[in-house]
Amino acid sequence: MSLLQVKGLTTSFHTKEGTVKAVEKVSFSLEKGEMLGLIGESGCGKSTLGLSLLRLIEEPGEIAAGEVTINGVDVIKLNPEAMRKVRWNTISLIPQSAMSALNPTAPIGKQILEAIELHKPRIKRDDAVKKVKELLEWVGIDGGRWLHYPHEFSGGMKQRVAIAMALACDPEIVISDESTTGLDVLTQAQVIHLIKRLQKELGLSIIVISHDLAMVTAICDRIAVMYAGHLVEIGPTRKILDNPLHPYTQGLLASNICLDSSGTCSSIPGSVPRLIDAPPGCHFHPRCERGKDICKASLPPLKSLAAADHQVACFAYKEGF
Amino acid sequence: MSRFLAQKIAQYMLVIFITITINFFLPRLMPGNPLIFLAGEDVAFLTEAEKASILENYGLDKPLGEQYTIYLKNIVTGDFGYSYQKKMPIADIIKDRLPWTLLLTGSALLLSSLLGVIFGAAAAWRRGTKTDAALLIKFMFFNSMPSFWVGMILVALFGATLRWFPIFGAQKAWMPLSGWPYYADILHHLVLPLTTLVLISIPSTFMIMRYSMLNVLGEDYILMAKAKGLRENAIKYRYAVRNALLPVVTIFMLQLGYMFSGATVIETVFAYPGLGRLMFEAVVGRDYPVLQASFLIITVTVVLGNLLADLLYPLVDPKVRR
């Protein structure tokens, strides 16, 4: 059994203009010690998916359907108090904007400490403080600075504090939401290196959400591609890179190759559709060269082709298409 | 820390000095006979000798520079001149009146800030609900009511009709009390004017707190607090209220000034023997020296209040801590 199993997860936002299904019928699994990359254009629902796993979707949003099974327990069905205990203990988050994710009026160490003391009520204060310092040291921050305030640290340091905080309760799953955006290249490399270490040294399962295709392909075991709320393709990194199946993945990879100065730079014509009251079919079909009538009418299911571990949601691979 | 302190105090001393100087020059820029200014309309009944003695008393026969030095010296020694209407040294009058105003405005400031923060936080926490809307409408209502009107309603209801609270003065003047009964009596007299002042002062704190808290609730660290599995109360107080408080402290300073102007009206409605009432009496009786001294005292009090708030601000905001 997988550590994390997501089935038919749908998260909607009920806005004034209509309902946005930011995540629709998404299913995937995450194994122990695995690093899964989640990529896709801005606004395709990556952060929403990440927050849904922690059940942190707030008004006007809701998790409309689906299961999120962690260690055999469907957390969607848990009562709020039980869910509160799952948070950070089992699944933690390095947020998209770690710069602003720290409470400006509390020392960073206290913010880590409070998580430890909350989830391990029997721990002694001294031991908890020791753990805080260790965590800070582990991410390369002087443990003696645990009582310093967020504004006394640089952006990259705050990012590392956020990583230390995510580890406070020895979780099994960490969701890293664009933990490197806004950092310079060297600091980015440091943070990525740290995330890699989490997996190697601590055996954590990590979901890495990012725009940075090069980074994701370099460190992740598997890659999931999202487009406009749908999971369109998922598979081992090597297979996705060598043999992208979904037209969107193909376009995404092709548009990234121009970074390698190969001269040919392509991009996908058109843009991400607005998701308000979106039609039922494949959201990519207006931009797809291979679009057919069936693509407008119904959502293609995620299916394995040649290999069982490489799945794609596209009617182009249906017989008789 | 001490350098920061010294710097702040120096800044505020400069402000006070400028205030004092303006207070000196302003009346001297006014047209007309200074005697009218000093002694009021009684000047018509004064003999030439009395007029000369008043002028000499105030040093008005001396050159401006010398007058200014004398004025400064007098202020430093607590001599604000003489009220020819009340036949008392102004310093003595103010000494009688100031404590009442400080009691009224001080307790109103604390109470209205506290309640404004509590209600503002509650409204923001339940944003969009009936509670939020009800609070908002109530405080908008009080915000748009003239203070004397609120005062008069309270007088009519709780004073005249229900007879729960006295509507006049600050204590039972004819009955010397001591110990607990003395304080209870003062408190009893304070209820209505204080309630009025609090009611008209809550709305601004409420609005700022509500708005500030709404902003804070949208911050990422609130989401993180939830992600960490913190209990609702921890998120609400340790994270949301704590951070939303910052702009409220700034407002607290501004409130102080409004508080005194509010107190002037309310002390008049309730015949409360404070500085505001004194100013009202001085205006009616054209007792300019008293008015001038009251302005000065109020300005200095407001400036000192601001200094205090400024010194306390680092306690709530670690960013400006040293």
Ligand SMILES: Nc1ncnc2c1ncn2[C@@H]1O[C@H](COP(=O)(O)OP(=O)(O)OP(=O)(O)O)[C@@H](O)[C@H]1O
């Ligand atoms: N609180 C909200 N209210 C209404 N709509 C929302 C809300 N949060 C997200 N959405 C919508 O959900 C969709 C997905 O947003 P999400 O933040 O998950 O995208 P993302 O893939 O993380 O984008 P990025 O790469 O820019 O971070 C967007 O269309 C967005 O407008």
Ligand SMILES: [Mg+2]
């Ligand atoms: Mg995002």
